[in-house]
Amino acid sequence: MGKTLLGISASPRKLGNCELFIKDIFRRMGGGWELRMVRLPELDIKPCRACYQCLFDQMKCPQEDDFLPVLNALAEADAYVVVAPVYLLSANSSLKGFMDRGLQFYAFVDRLWGKPGVAVAIAGIDGMEGSGKRDVESFVKLTMGDLRGSAVVYGALPGESLLSLANGEIAERLARAILDPDMRLKPAGPVCPVCGGDTFRFLPDGRARCMLCSSSGPWQWENGSLTFHMAPGDHPLFLSRADVNRHAEWLRGMKERFLERRQELKAVVKPYLGMGTFLESQKSKV
Ligand SMILES: Cc1cc2nc3c(=O)[nH]c(=O)nc-3n(C[C@H](O)[C@H](O)[C@H](O)COP(=O)(O)O)c2cc1C
Numbered sequence: 518m519g520k521t522l523l524g525i526s527a528s529p530r531k532l533g534n535c536e537l538f539i540k541d542i543f544r545r546m547g548g549g550w551e552l553r554m555v556r557l558p559e560l561d562i563k564p565c566r567a568c569y570q571c572l573f574d575q576m577k578c579p580q581e582d583d584f585l586p587v588l589n590a591l592a593e594a595d596a597y598v599v600v601a602p603v604y605l606l607s608a609n610s611s612l613k614g615f616m617d618r619g620l621q622f623y624a625f626v627d628r629l630w631g632k633p634g635v636a637v638a639i640a641g642i643d644g645m646e647g648s649g650k651r652d653v654e655s656f657v658k659l660t661m662g663d664l665r666g667s668a669v670v671y672g673a674l675p676g677e678s679l680l681s682l683a684n685g686e687i688a689e690r691l692a693r694a695i696l697d698p699d700m701r702l703k704p705a706g707p708v709c710p711v712c713g714g715d716t717f718r719f720l721p722d723g724r725a726r727c728m729l730c731s732s733s734g735p736w737q738w739e740n741g742s743l744t745f746h747m748a749p750g751d752h753p754l755f756l757s758r759a760d761v762n763r764h765a766e767w768l769r770g771m772k773e774r775f776l777e778r779r780q781e782l783k784a785v786v787k788p789y790l791g792m793g794t795f796l797e798s799q800k801s802k803v
Pocket of ligand 1: 528529532533534601602603605606639640641642645646647672673674675676
């Protein structure tokens with residue numbers, strides 16, 4: 518039986534740039550692979566209710582919707598491509614909506630860890646990708662994949678991304694990276710030495726934080742280029758399998774910590790009870 522590539526598109530547009538780019542990567546992978554597709558905006562993925570049930574009683578998320586079928590498809594796939602359109606300077610909300618349910622990933626560590634994945638953000642205007650590239654990279658990292666490469670691709674009109682030779686080259690390199698870990702793509706500029714990310718926030722004390730893995734450390738100019746010297750922080754989420762398990766345990770410990778401080782928290786919250794009027798959904802009125 519052939520291997521399965523799961524293509525996850527965060528665009529609502531059928532045969533839009535996201536869907537086409539996934540198919541272009543798949544086409545370049547050669548034979549022996551089957552393509553399974555997910556169009557996130559089309560699915561019913563409800564918001565996380567912050568009840569933490571999924572951490573305590575495996576997969577007992579109270580939301581009944583399409584989240585689990587997508588997660589199962591991801592777990593079953595041999596590799597995956599996630600492509601999101603940039604909307605207002607970040608990956609569109611269907612991607613984040615899926616990610617928000619991600620505490621459930623902890624029940625799938627064995628089936629997700631180390632799966633080859635590549636990530637693409639599609640922007641309509643050159644240079645207007647905002648946090649899109651980091652957002653799609655984060656999807657692969659937090660779903661515990663082996664991020665083999667990522668890119669920003671430009672194309673506004675549906676299909677426009679296929680017209681550029683440069684984009685074709687990106688698709689080709691990403692296809693090869695999925696097939697061969699030695700062909701993984703490396704960002705052209707300075708990277709985080711911990712995770713390979715290339716999106717940073719500069720902190721006031723001569724340090725910087727990697728927006729992908731959250732490690733921080735000093736930065737400096739060395740031989741005419743910027744170099745980062747990050748070290749993993751206290752809460753690495755995905756750098757190793759042990760980190761994943763440690764973070765899940767830490768999250769489970771929140772229940773005890775909440776119970777211990779419940780009275781204190783109740784007292785501090787009380788004065789705010791009933792303050793303000795909330796806008797009601799007009800939908801529920803009809
Ligand atoms: C609501 C909306 C907001 C957008 N915001 C941006 C943006 O901030 N930056 C950008 O480069 N392109 C932006 N675009 C353009 C899309 O990213 C672009 O058309 C992309 O190709 C869409 O992918 P699709 O064809 O798969 O739907 C926006 C498009 C829409 C519909």
